[in-house]
Amino acid sequence: SQKIEQNSEALNIQEGKTATLTCNYTNYSPAYLQWYRQDPGRGPVFLLLIRENEKEKRKERLKVTFDTTLKQSLFHITASQPADSATYLCALDMSMGRRALTFGSGTRLQVQP
């Protein structure tokens, strides 16, 4: 069956360091992968989309890589700040054309001041 796994349930880092989150998937070849941020009691907020033919994508302090051979995406936050503390979700469209998203279980990032 198709699966999305985010290896770390929680990640604690010091302010100013780089946070690296991992998303692995199996039994699927997605055309693109997305990352979202979710704060407690709120809906997810779109951060980045990376296509299968893109190795890396950046947006301000965020960087996403996509390795279709390893079936893995890495999400980096550089110069992390306490305000970056949230749950980060990766998501794939595994819906055979319906454009619906399947989400990973999320990684809860805590940036300590």
Place this chain on the structure above:
Amino acid sequence: GAVVSQHPSRVICKSGTSVKIECRSLDFQATTMFWYRQFPKQSLMLMATSNEGSKATYEQGVEKDKFLINHASLTLSTLTVTSAHPEDSSFYICSARGSGAYNEQFFGPGTRLTVL
């Protein structure tokens, strides 16, 4: 990015009653909206895909007669939880798909349903 609203943000109801949740795309037209459910400490689980003017497509295990979805216009989809029970208590989130070629979705703020 585009804005999606949900109403109400929080609802508490008695077991056996029905609850309607509205999802609106405020500044764009959404031919497709999605409904998700999220239990505590879990990720979002897709319940159904709602297409304007047609019947919703439900995910396996989601009862279509219990979770009624209506997508009457390009900016509004509603989810009605009929005869709600305590196990239906959850965080319900809708999203609307943008017009881009890829599936960038904009999510509503969610509705916290508590069934007593």
